Amino acid sequence: MAGLSSYLHTPARENVERALSQAKEHEAFHALLHLSEEKALSRADLIDSQEKKGRLAGVPFIVKDNFLTIGEPTTAASEMLASFQAPVMATAVEKLEAEGAICIGKANLDAFAHGGSTENSAFGPTKNAVDQTRVAGGSSGGSAVSVALDIVPFALGTDTGGSIRQPASFNGVVGVKPTYGAVSRYGVVAMASSTDVIGVLSNTVETSELVLDIMAGRDAKDMTTLPDFFEPLSESAPRKIGVIKEFMTSDVDSEVRQKTQDYIDALRGRGHTVEEVSLPMSKYALAVYYVVVPAEVSSNLGRYDGIRYGLRASDATSIASLYGLSRDRGFMPENKRRIMLGSYVLSSGFFDAYYLQAQKVRTLLINEFNALFASYDVLIGPVVPTPAFKLGENTDNPIHMYLSDVMTVPASLAGLPALSVPAGTTDSGLPVGVQLIGQRQSDALLLALAKEGEA
Numbered sequence: 001m002a003g004l005s006s007y008l009h010t011p012a013r014e015n016v017e018r019a020l021s022q023a024k025e026h027e028a029f030h031a032l033l034h035l036s037e038e039k040a041l042s043r044a045d046l047i048d049s050q051e052k053k054g055r056l057a058g059v060p061f062i063v064k065d066n067f068l069t070i071g072e073p074t075t076a077a078s079e080m081l082a083s084f085q086a087p088v089m090a091t092a093v094e095k096l097e098a099e100g101a102i103c104i105g106k107a108n109l110d111a112f113a114h115g116g117s118t119e120n121s122a123f124g125p126t127k128n129a130v131d132q133t134r135v136a137g138g139s140s141g142g143s144a145v146s147v148a149l150d151i152v153p154f155a156l157g158t159d160t161g162g163s164i165r166q167p168a169s170f171n172g173v174v175g176v177k178p179t180y181g182a183v184s185r186y187g188v189v190a191m192a193s194s195t196d197v198i199g200v201l202s203n204t205v206e207t208s209e210l211v212l213d214i215m216a217g218r219d220a221k222d223m224t225t226l227p228d229f230f231e232p233l234s235e236s237a238p239r240k241i242g243v244i245k246e247f248m249t250s251d252v253d254s255e256v257r258q259k260t261q262d263y264i265d266a267l268r269g270r271g272h273t274v275e276e277v278s279l280p281m282s283k284y285a286l287a288v289y290y291v292v293v294p295a296e297v298s299s300n301l302g303r304y305d306g307i308r309y310g311l312r313a314s315d316a317t318s319i320a321s322l323y324g325l326s327r328d329r330g331f332m333p334e335n336k337r338r339i340m341l342g343s344y345v346l347s348s349g350f351f352d353a354y355y356l357q358a359q360k361v362r363t364l365l366i367n368e369f370n371a372l373f374a375s376y377d378v379l380i381g382p383v384v385p386t387p388a389f390k391l392g393e394n395t396d397n398p399i400h401m402y403l404s405d406v407m408t409v410p411a412s413l414a415g416l417p418a419l420s421v422p423a424g425t426t427d428s429g430l431p432v433g434v435q436l437i438g439q440r441q442s443d444a445l446l447l448a449l450a451k452e453g454e455a
């Protein structure tokens, strides 16, 4: 895998031509929905002609197709936005391009980022980079596979409940979900506003660190952004690390547990203190997530009414049928399931029993995390209970699909930074990731610890 420095020492045109030809060579994986060939090549020529180079001068990258890139399709892998052209540029992409990076295309995802396998894409699934009979993971499946196949050194993704970390783990790449609010979400299709986070998938920790450093910071166009707190650490120090007991039970595949244990032993070997800790509320996290997130989804997807933008049913005969037919044709079954679930938990008579109750339990989970961070710098556990599952294995059973999120949703509900770091492969060669979770705004510390493990 080419590190960033080799890209920085190669003409931009050569980098882009290589990335485009790699993308075409690997078309069978269906990682990409759109290639911006001409635009990327002309930007490369421009960068090669400039004297002053940015920190990512000539480095090609890919973005998940829920990032708006001006003048280009942004489909969110849905029929709803299949012919939508983005009128603005996502701030994250704009910031990377200002440092000379070149976006070469848009990656496949589960429609509107609802899912954990990229099988919910309206345009067909992405295949796992290591085994084409298995899922890429999701919802940032196309981004993870693009990096794993070495088409680009990094790709952007979004993580609402695990969508960066889970596909990173399934394809053997680094996945970084920063602190909630660290990176502007302006120009990114909203899923669940209280947990949506933009982050990076990359082939080395160092690459993610630089990309995050460039993207982080306050944006006047997104009032939820935090002032820039991200400062990469030049050296690491002995840390206190807690192994989350509830993440290491027999419900987790034994090889996944073994890889996690090996990673933990290596941390100990490097002088860190490691102890077992308990996060009892984590057993309710999945239930809380699948109440809170659909509630927010049902409200965020309300804007797709067939009138303002997106798919419009031309055969509608009344305003009600215009809404109904447009939404019926534009959304995938999983999108509809979430809209119905969300509308139900928010409806009068059920609000207190479901939505309010879930928010209370969410607070208890946050309190438990805070109590642990009074004594520990980092928490550790697996990312997903299993390695990548077979294509089609969970498509008929949404609950099974949701279970794959059981260890990623706690950090999402609490707004905490969390990484997925490659930790080897199973005996049959499937990648396994380990998850590092930190206190809010401790992103740099997590990356420093992960970098040390890579050396």
Ligand code: GLN
Binding pocket: 113, 114, 115, 116, 138, 139, 158, 159, 160, 161, 162, 163, 164, 191, 293, 405
């Ligand atoms: N798999 C989770 C879900 O379907 C996470 C999705 C995401 O983070 N976008 O909700």
